[in-house]
Each structure stands twice: as structure tokens, then as C-alpha cells.
Amino acid sequence: MGNLAEQPKQQPALAELDYLLQRYRQVRATSEVICAPLQIEDYVIQSMPDVSPPKWHLAHVSWFFEAFLLKPYLSGYKPLNAAYDHLFNSYYETHGTPFPRAKRGLISRPGVEDVYRFRQHIDRAMGELLVNPPQQHAGEIMRRVELGLQHEQQHQELLLMDIKHILAQNPLHPVYRDDLRPTPALHNDRIRWHDYAGGVRHIGHAGSGFAFDCEMPRHRQFIEDFQLADRPVSNREYLSFIADGGYARSELWLSDGWAHIQQCGWHSPLYWQRQEDSWHEMTLGGLRPLDLEAPVCHVSFFEADAYARWAGARLPREAEWEVAAMDQPQRGNFLENDHLQPVAANTPHEGPAQLFGDVWEWTADAYRPYPGFRPLEGSLGEYNGKFMSGQMVLRGGCCATPEAHIRATYRNFFQPSMRWQFAGLRLAREL
Incomplete structure (x- = not known):
């Protein structure tokens, strides 16, 4: 709203x-x-x-x-x-x-x-x-x-x-647009970590410009010292999780997540297909070989959380993500770039890369109102507030988000089992 x-x-x-x-x-x-x-x-x-x-x-x-x-x-x-x-x-x-x-x-x-x-x-x-x-x-x-x-x-x-x-859903793997070309393969360095000092910080929208009501009011929040990965988790890294039995190890999963993947038979991200000895993924440009260096995409909160636990890390908290993003340039792979698919980060880069665009990043926080939140009166007040139950927050936008639509305070939200959105993850850990 x-x-x-x-x-x-x-x-x-x-x-x-x-x-x-x-x-x-x-x-x-x-x-x-x-x-x-x-x-x-x-x-x-x-x-x-x-x-x-x-x-x-x-x-x-x-x-x-x-x-x-x-x-x-x-x-x-x-x-x-x-x-x-x-x-x-x-x-x-x-x-x-x-x-x-x-x-x-x-x-x-x-x-x-x-x-x-x-x-x-x-x-x-x-x-x-x-x-x-x-x-x-x-x-x-x-x-x-x-x-x-x-x-x-x-x-x-x-x-x-x-x-x-x-x-x-079509076994013929129809192509939405045949002019969407794969991006040149880039090699990702190992994840680097950026340190952030804790303390009382302000998050939420303030000042001029459009914002939805769920981004307000701006308020104080205490955060502990933390580290944030310099880029999202890649397909190559997620494959290591699969190879190590990630989808078969109950100790890595939240109870609801473990029950869900058992019921649904999940063994990989949505749209991945194993063909002979290699992985492919369905894209808007058709079925393609998996780009190993691109950010992993179409994973649920449950999968993101399990991967983070396997990697000895965790998902960032919502305030941590915003603190890291507020001083970063809002550049990235958006709808206007016309890839319509996540691409690998250019290296080297200063500070965390790909905070904006490519994939929405799951956070560890439930979608709840900020202190002092008040929806508008009337029907327009139904825009956001009524969904503040049973959802998790994602941040940063994706390859299908219009660039002018996103900002550091933007709060997206989905239920933890959903993964058809362009959602990936970035790791965080304590200092």
C-alpha cells in the first residue's frame, strides 16, 4: 500500500x-x-x-x-x-x-x-x-x-x-521468447564476507518518494554484529548441497519444511531437470543447461534455510539486509536488462554484489507490521496489512522486477513453501 x-x-x-x-x-x-x-x-x-x-x-x-x-x-x-x-x-x-x-x-x-x-x-x-x-x-x-x-x-x-x-508444465518445453540468449559464463570466486557493526539502527522508509505502507514507519532496531556474504548462493554451490544428501537429511530442515519436501517429493529447485549426466533448467528462453555460476533460483524459504544450515551459516535478518543495502548503489539485473533470468555477478566487486535484481533473497524474518504500522482506511487498506500472517520476507528484487519499482526498504513476502517466484538466498552469520 x-x-x-x-x-x-x-x-x-x-x-x-x-x-x-x-x-x-x-x-x-x-x-x-x-x-x-x-x-x-x-x-x-x-x-x-x-x-x-x-x-x-x-x-x-x-x-x-x-x-x-x-x-x-x-x-x-x-x-x-x-x-x-x-x-x-x-x-x-x-x-x-x-x-x-x-x-x-x-x-x-x-x-x-x-x-x-x-x-x-x-x-x-x-x-x-x-x-x-x-x-x-x-x-x-x-x-x-x-x-x-x-x-x-x-x-x-x-x-x-x-x-x-x-x-x-508442457513436456514440449515451449519457449516464451526465442531471442533470450544465455549470458556468457562467468566464474565466481569463493564467497567473501563483509563485516557490519551492531547497534541501534534505523530501518524503514522515510522522506519523499513512493513506498508501500508495510515499509513504514521508519523505526529503531537493535542488531548484533554480523557478516553478510558478498553474493547470493550459486547453482554450483547448491549442487554441492544436493550431492551431500541435503534433501535426505532431516537434521538440516525445519519440521514443516521436512514434512513439505517429503509430501511433494522435492529433490532440487523448481524447474531443474536431470538429463543424462547434466542438469538443465526451464527458463523463459526454453530448456537450457544449468548456468553453474548464476544465483540459484526458485527455492523456497524451507530450502534456503536448510542450505544455510548445511553451509554453517544462516539467512540474514530483515534489518541486517537493509542495513547492508542502504549504502549500496541500486544497480542490478532487472526487467529492463531483458535477461529474464538470474546471471552471475561480475568479479571483482566492492561490497556485497547483486543485492538488487537477479533473485529475491529470503530473510529469516516473518512478514509482520513494523512498530506503529497503520493501514489506510477503506478498501485500499487491504493492500498489504491483511497478509501479515504466515509469510516470510524477501528483499532486493529480481530479474523480472521493474528497476524503478524497487528500493532498499521494499518488503516482498511469500509463504515459506512457495518457490515459483524468482527467489534465491544469501548467507549471513554472526561475528
Whole structure:
């Protein structure tokens, strides 16, 4: 949820509105570029309950603008289809009754063309609203548009996650884009450790710029002296864990994790396949030989935690990760780099590498509210706060995250068994 409550209330200038309209068009176009390589059948598949069909993503992010901007603020606005308010509401119970998430793949109608028509309807209306917003609501409109754009950027990453999972179910190993080329192989040095002094530190978002409500308020937190690895764990290193019986040694696993891998039969990260004497992985560029030096990806919190224990280390705490990242340049392998796959770090490097981009990094902390956290009133308050149970925090963004969407204070969250997101790990240990 965005930092809507703390933004100034002055009326926006015409230049600000014009910039926001241009940004709106750019973000909206990116979602459609992501979907352009899909065949029509790809748009409608729901490969598991946590995956949404690409068609649904395109409609839902449009619904968001309709529900929270066009209906309350554009005089005379008429929905293209009133039923879409039910079909494409994700989880806003205070707004209405959402269509069940696990059944989104059953919505064959409206068709893909109808969904794109819905997007065009929304875009025309949003253009009208931003060209001439009602002045008494102009500031709030700008804040909600920014939230809607950040929301759509989240779904751009989700689109790529879900498309990858959908295509990976097909034994023909279909390619999402055949112009995605493997990066040149780089050799990783052994992990180096960076020392950080403990003490009372401040974490959380402060100052200007957008942030979700779960990143606030900024607050004090005591940390002990610690060390952080200079890069994420690589595929080569994770293979050593597998070769040493990592998935068969109960002493390495949390109880829930051990029960989960037994039930699911996990023996390697998601999308890895053993072919003859070598490992391959399914990527958005098709089935490829495993890049041994790239960060390991598509591991659950349970797997990350077990690996860290095997390596004689642990996962970083959320505050530790943020302390290490706050002074580092926000450079990395993001959506705009167009690899759509984690790549090995360039060596040598000063300070921890790849804190931003490539893979989301699991932390040791549960997703809970910061001291003094308050969600906004109304339906928009459901954006983050209601999920602060049973989830673990990830940090740093990934190869499918838009670069402008990430920052050192950003808190992503997933349930500990989930691994279809671009998630990896970095080691930490006590000093």
C-alpha cells in the first residue's frame, strides 16, 4: 500500500499531471509488451491455484484503476461491463465479493480480445481524468494513480512468474521468447564476507518518494554484529548441497519444511531437470543447461534455510539486509536488462554484489507490521496489512522486477513453501 497518507495535499501542477499521464502510458504499455509473445491459448491457463492466467492479470490491473479512480472521480464514467467488478476483484472484500482465486482459469469469457478492449476503455477514461481532474480531488487522484502504477508493476513481475510456470508444465518445453540468449559464463570466486557493526539502527522508509505502507514507519532496531556474504548462493554451490544428501537429511530442515519436501517429493529447485549426466533448467528462453555460476533460483524459504544450515551459516535478518543495502548503489539485473533470468555477478566487486535484481533473497524474518504500522482506511487498506500472517520476507528484487519499482526498504513476502517466484538466498552469520 502506498505512502498516501503522508503525501502533501497541495494541488498538482499541470506539468506533474502531464508527467503522470506519460508514466501511466509507459507502464500500461509494458504489461502488453510482456504478453505480446503469448499464443492465445497461453492467456487462459491456470497451472496451479497461486498462478493467475495472463488474461486475468491484464484485466485485474485495469479493474484497479476503474474501482479506485474512475468510478469515484470521473464524472459520468460508465463501466464497459458491470460484471467485471466481480470477476477481476482480487481480494478486496470491503469493495465486493471477489471471484474465487483458484477458479480464475475457468473464466473463458470474456475472451482475450475483450480483455484488451477493456484495457483500452480504461486507458481512454484515465486519459480524460488526468487531463482534467476535479481540482478538489486532484492530489488524491495523483496518489492513487501512483499506487495503481506500482500495483501494475508488481503484476508485470507476476505475469512473468506465472507465464514461466504455465509453460513449464508442457513436456514440449515451449519457449516464451526465442531471442533470450544465455549470458556468457562467468566464474565466481569463493564467497567473501563483509563485516557490519551492531547497534541501534534505523530501518524503514522515510522522506519523499513512493513506498508501500508495510515499509513504514521508519523505526529503531537493535542488531548484533554480523557478516553478510558478498553474493547470493550459486547453482554450483547448491549442487554441492544436493550431492551431500541435503534433501535426505532431516537434521538440516525445519519440521514443516521436512514434512513439505517429503509430501511433494522435492529433490532440487523448481524447474531443474536431470538429463543424462547434466542438469538443465526451464527458463523463459526454453530448456537450457544449468548456468553453474548464476544465483540459484526458485527455492523456497524451507530450502534456503536448510542450505544455510548445511553451509554453517544462516539467512540474514530483515534489518541486517537493509542495513547492508542502504549504502549500496541500486544497480542490478532487472526487467529492463531483458535477461529474464538470474546471471552471475561480475568479479571483482566492492561490497556485497547483486543485492538488487537477479533473485529475491529470503530473510529469516516473518512478514509482520513494523512498530506503529497503520493501514489506510477503506478498501485500499487491504493492500498489504491483511497478509501479515504466515509469510516470510524477501528483499532486493529480481530479474523480472521493474528497476524503478524497487528500493532498499521494499518488503516482498511469500509463504515459506512457495518457490515459483524468482527467489534465491544469501548467507549471513554472526561475528
